[in-house]
Amino acid sequence: MDLKTLTYLVVGASFALYIAIAIWAKASTTGEFYVAGKGVHPVANGMATAADWMSAASFISMAGLIAFLGYGGSxxxxxxTGGYVLLAMLLAPYLRKYGKFTVPEFIGDRYYSKAARLVAVVCLIFISFTYVAGQMRGVGIVFSRFLEVDIATGLVVGMAVVFVYAVLGGMKGITYTQVAQYVVLISAYTVPAVFIAFQLTGNPVxxxxxxxxxxxxxxxxxxxxxxxxxLGFNEYTQGNKSxxxxxxxxxxLMVGTAGLPHVIVRFFTVPKVRDARSSTGWAxxxxxxLYTVAPAVGAMARYNLTATIQTGEVGSPDGNLAYAERPDWFKRWEPTGLLKFEDKNGDGRIQYYNDKNPAFAATAESYGWRGNELTVNGDIMVLANPEIAGLPNWVIALVAAGGIAAALSTAAGLLLVISAAISHDLLKSTLIPNMTEKSELMAGRIAAAVAIMIAGYLGYNPPAFVAQVVAFAFGLAAASLFPAILMGIFSKTITREGAIAGMITGLVFTMGYILYFKGVFITPFAADIPANWLFGISPEGIGSVGMLINFVVAYAVSKVTAAPPQEVQELIEQIRLPAGAGSAHSH
Amino acid sequence: MNDHKYNVDKSNSAAAYWQESLRLILGCLVVWFLVSYGAGILFADALNSIRIGGFQLGFWFAQQGSIYVFIVLIFYYAIRMNKIDRDHGVHED
Structure with missing residues (x-):
């Protein structure tokens, strides 16, 4: 059977499975729609969280990033991964005890303020849409490469599948579909890695x-x-970041992970507080x-790539691969633009080296090299892996299904928190308080459907800044939501005014710093180079400073404003105890 | 047991429970910091002079070891926390 038919078959079968699960697990109450009726087993929830968390970026892009960054990819x-330690110990069990549906709802109750809740809704919607646009783009890329349809068709199919199981099934449908998607994506990731590891070293792990x-x-x-x-690069195990x-x-990234609403809300779905703790471990x-295999994939891919291009001694006239003799996978990936060759010195051979290293320029000159001739997009490291290793077609089909599973599972989780924020935090709590459960459920479904349309549109017309705003989403979560939730649980003295001021300054500072160097919507004010950065911290890492600012401002403002009311103090006491206050001494 | 005494017991117990939880969390976070920010970043260069097979130790912590320790930490925390819950009678039924 040829590769294309096989890929259609494998991807089609995976879609049929997801939809069958969605029909079996259809949500009928708002509780089931938002938090799967709080009845998900901790191991199943761990698996669903893993699929929810590992996006197209983790599956397709991360190993490639590590391959080129080396140690810096750490x-x-x-x-x-480290964010899950924070989540398990600082947030998940307490939010589960609180026992309602959404993150903004907690912030609104703890800080006795609708304004705080609205600020949280705004942060949540921005973070989640940023993310979801990237996922839909990932779906489009996988479809167009493996199924040879255009990106628009790929997007429409992807949107239709997410629509069926997210809109019908709600959190319940999504959770069980994500369990299936996890199995698909982890097999697709590890099978080629095992083969390649065995080929290179004789050890399959x-x-x-x-x-x-x-x-x-x-x-x-x-x-x-x-x-x-x-070849003029830094040592692989050293990298090039300060x-x-x-x-x-x-x-x-750690704090941002713990503050991402679509991750936090997963721990609202388990039956008990102690399940929330262990479920984080399972997740x-x-x-x-995947995350311990990825650095191996990165290192092996970098080694394979270099060995393919640099066939002989560095600098010898015939030490580089002749373009005419390039392998088949090279030819197949050239039309995608992910792999580009330009013969700058006209010798018909491929030179791949670091032409940005001034210390290496003279050496390269003496070899007769006139600049790096090969441009490699990192995404190819995972997508072309099975072809580079000469694996059978079914493995390639599996990688296609895995990439789509990774993107769809994350997109669905994000769409759900967006729809919950709109139907539950905006409509039900603010605009139409006397809405019945039935119409709230309908509003949630409509919000999810609209969010899918917008996500699809963003996936088709990606704003130029999609790649840049990934750092944005983490930085914002780290600087806004995480500190507000953390202080809400661990401090009784932080006030409404303190929390709002903290969230807003954290948010504005982080956003401002990123805009200053990255220029989303506007031209950057300064070059994005280490010499210009505050304390040498890049825009990717500035969320950690934003977080500190949030803490300091919230603490300072709380010192000079009236203490939180008695019922809020009692709410905090209750959240800290796993058992209900009434049942604490019943035995 | 009269109401007044009951409340005092309850709030003492809750305060003791909270103190013990905080100690456990703090201990776990110290380890969390040491394996990632310590071994994987701040002391990575020094640790890189030690080798395990083909791995330099600092590099191994940054790309493998810290992740394994994170997993062990969460389960250790979950088990200890369940015990603290029971000791203080605040566990779920």
Whole structure:
């Protein structure tokens, strides 16, 4: 069977499965629609959280980023896993005890203020739409590459599938679909990695293979360090970011992860407080399965790529691959634009080296090289992996289904928090308080449907800044929602005025800093280079400073405003105890 | 048990429970910080002189080790916290 038919079959079968699950798990109450009736088993919830969390970016882009950043890529690995420790210990159990439906609802109740709730809704909608646009774009790319349809068709199919299971099933449908999507995406990720690890080192476990000796001799990481430094790059295990920037970015990503509404709300779905604690652990186990394989995939892909191009000794006239002899996968990926060759010195061979390194310029000159000739988009590292390793067609079809599963599962989770924020936090609590449950459920479904349309539109016409605003979403979550929730649980003295002032200054500072260097909507005010950065912290990491500002402002303003009322003090007391206040001493 | 005494017991117990929870959380977060920001970032260069197989230790912590420790930490926290709940009689039925 040819690759295209096989891919259609595998992707089609996965879609049929998702929709069947959605019909089986249809939501009939608002409780089921928003939080799956709080009846999800902690292990299942962990798996669903993992699928919800691991987006098209984790699946398609992360290993490629690590391949080119080397040690610098560690910020994503630590940042996007370490946040779960914060979530498990500081937020999830207490928010589960609080026991309502949404994050803005908690902020509104704890800070006895509709204004605080509205500020939280605004943060939530901005963060979630940023994210969802990226997911729909991921769906489009996978469709157009593997199914050879145009991006618009791919998007419409993707939107239709999400529509059926998110709008019908609500949180309940999404949760069980995500369990299936997790299984698809993790197999699609690990199968090629296992094959490649075995080919390179003879050890099939990628996490171990990464630190093993190559079958051709020498430790892989040592050989990689050697060859990339010979080509003018920094050592793979050193990277090229400053320590303070690595620190700040890791912190912003960790705190941002813990503050993302679509992740937090997952822990509203389990039956008990203690389930919320263990479920976070399960989620991290399932996430770690991908996150510990990704650095191995990155290192192996970088090694394979370099070995393919640099066939002989660096600098010798025939040490580089002749363009005419490039492998088949190279030819297949060239039309996508993800892989580009330009013969600058006209020798018919591919030179791939770091032409931005002034210290290496003279050496390159002496080799007769006239600039780097190969442009590689990082996404190719995962997407073309099975082809580079010469794996059978079913593996390639599986990777396509996995990429789509990763994008759809995240998109669905995001759409749900957007729809809950609109129907529950805006309509029900503010505009139409006497809405019946039935019409609130309908409003939630309509909001989800509208959100899907907008997401699809953004996926088709991505604003130029989609890639840039990923850092934005984490920074904003870190600087706004996380501190407000944390202080809401761990301090009884933070007041309404303090929380609102904290959220707004954290938000404005972080947004301002990013706009200043990245120029979303406007031209940047200054070049985005380390010399211009505050304390040497890049816009990606500035959310960690925004978070500190939020804490300081909230604390200072709370000192000079009236203390929170008695019933709020009691609410905090209650949230801190797993058992209901009444049942605490019943045995 | 009269109402007044009951309330005093309850609030003492709640305060003790909260103190013990905070100690556990703080302890876990110290480890969390040490493996990621410590071993993986601030002391990575120093640790890189130690090798395990083909891995430099600082690099290993940054790309593998910290993640494994995070998982162990969360389960350790969950188990200890459940015990603290029961000791103070605030666990769910």
């Amino acid at each position: 910020v994503y690995l630590m940042g996007w 990628p996490q171990i293979a990464m630190g093993s000796e190559l079958t051709s001799g020498g430790y892989m990481l040592d050989r990689l360090n050697q060859v990339v430094t010979d 320590t303070i920037d690595i620190f700040a970015i890791t912190l912003a 991290l186990i399932f996430i770690a399965l």
